[in-house]
Amino acid sequence: MFSFLKPDPVKKLRKSYDSILEQAMQAQRKGDIKTYSLLTAESEQIWAKIVTLEAASK
Template sequence: MFSFLKPDPVKKLRKSYDLILEQAMQAQRKGDIKTYSLLTAESEQVWAKIAALEAVK
């Protein structure tokens, strides 16, 4: 009945994913490849969580 009041975990994860990718892009532009690769790996983990949640729906 009040499902619109429940927070959507996928939406929160997508926002986090976008933020991490933005930070990775900025690190790459600055030439910090190590940070870029770490952030990219972290974003892939977040994307795997998103995919798992969407598969359940």
């Protein structure tokens, strides 16, 4: 009944995903490839969660 009041986990994950990609881009621009690769790997894990949640909701 009040499903519109529930927080959307996909929206929160997308915001986190975008933030981490931004941090990775900044690390790459600074030449910190190790941090860039770690952040990119973390963002890929978040993207996998997003895909799983979206598939489950359909």
